[in-house]
Amino acid sequence: MKSCRETLSKDPPFGGGKSELRTNHVSDPAAASLIAYQHRLAFGRNFRRARVSQSLTVEAVAALSGVPENCIQAIEAAQGDPRLKTMTALAYVVKCEVWMLLTLPDGVGE
Secondary structure (H helix, E strand, C coil), X not given: CCCHHHHHHHCCXXXXXXXXXXXXXXXXXXXXXXXXXXXXXXXXXXXXXXXXXXXXXXXXXXXXXXXXXXXXXXXXCCCCCCCHHHHHHHHHXXXXXXXXXXXXXXXXCX
């Protein structure tokens, strides 16, 4: 089984990416909203890739994490706005750190 780092670094979800956090200070509410959406999208895509690489179903993740299936599906589709506690529970199940699942592709959020 591949580690989370191997899964996410070898096949980035957006065609490129760095594994360090980007620290941006955004004063424009519209820009902040866009960046928040980009992070939700990155988390959902990265989480799904990590889940699938470990052959975990949504049902299995729900049972292991305590997060309802419909919430997991919404998060993977970037429709949900999960709390840190939820992201941590999901990351734990796929053996990743939350920051790894929030990693944005190159050029996004800069």
